[in-house]
Amino acid sequence: MLFMKARISRYVIGIITIWVMLFLYQTSQLPVHMPEMIGIPETRNYQWLFIVLVTITSILFIWLELYTIDDARRYYGNAYIEHQPTRKHTWLMFGVMFFALIVFLIIEPLVKTPMPENEKMIERSMMGMPILTAYVEVVLAPIIEELIFRRLFFVFFFKGMVNPWKRVLGIVVNGLFFASLHTSLLSPGMWVYAVMGMIFATTYVTTKNVKYSIALHFLNNLISVL
Template sequence: MKAKISRYVIGIITIWVMLFLYQTSQLPAHMPELIGVSESRDYQWLFIVLVTITSILFIWLELYTFDDARRYYGNAYIEHQPTRKHKWLMFGIMVLILIVFIIVQHFIKTPDSENQKMVVKAITEFPILNIYGVVVLAPIIEELLFRRLFFVFFFKGMDNPWVRGLGIITNGLFFASVHTSLFSPGMWVYTVMGMLFATTYVTTKNVKFSIALHMLNNLVALFY
């Protein structure tokens, strides 16, 4: 029991420190606005290079932290990989569910969250830089953080379907809490998205599939 509590405490501290470092690593993406660059196209590629470098460093830190945590705490559920056919089948199902979710969301009038407004504003002012960040960098970094690190610290015994379900729901709520207020009207959108990404990771046992789904979601969100 002591070991489990210790793992949870270390996990909470690690996740929040990583969230802070994540925001720090993305500072180059916000620099044009902070320093008041008026002609964004002349400078966007410079900031793209800078944010790529800081993101790669942070991704390396995430991978190192995950490998270290898995060596120490173990993760038998992830170690027993399903067949490639099963992985692609589950990914296909999750893509279909995501499409249905996007269509349903379109008919439910939910006010845009502050996060959505900030993203739209940033993309309008600095399109290349922020589309790159939203569609490519954010899904990679966030899936490694919200799925891989989250589950290795908090939900290891996912062979039990009840534990698996609880983990997916908790992960969805955690994902939503970081992106918007849990009491905001749009909270359900981020919760469902988080649960979709978590389900993809838990059923395929491969973060590449949840990254791909996250990228697809963010790409569609830009034009839908």
């Protein structure tokens, strides 16, 4: 009974923490939207100013993310992540997931799926502020989002993952959660973000190191921007 109460408490705290972090994430990215908000006509001339501003706010937010993750891990523990795999196994799994991502990126355009609203918004931003948008999407977003969607998520949910089926369930739920924050789960393009999220989640779960999922997220966003 006490174990069940502790688990429910962890889930509730996890949900609240992640939603607060997502809100703060959006707040930290306000400099990206400032040109449009304050009505600057020639936004290209001011891109470097907003790059500096969003870098400062993002660094502060990343520090907060790392502090929150470390605090949660100290309190709840995560034996699965603490037992790191060998370097050979890590690179093998990263290679497998890298190949999976490339296959996904080749297949995805062949499937006639309406462009998600999130991608349309990025395209519009690229027309007005290409350098700023590329910097945020390729450099900042992979770091910030992987810390939230992978490290923080798996600290609170599916933290044990000793059972292979529990790992699979965690990866699927994580992928759907990732998709739900990028587009509607009822939209035709939902599967794109869901599969993408599952690839990143599988990378994190198998390598037990967020830097590998960040690397794949970086590669995916770079190809999308190009």
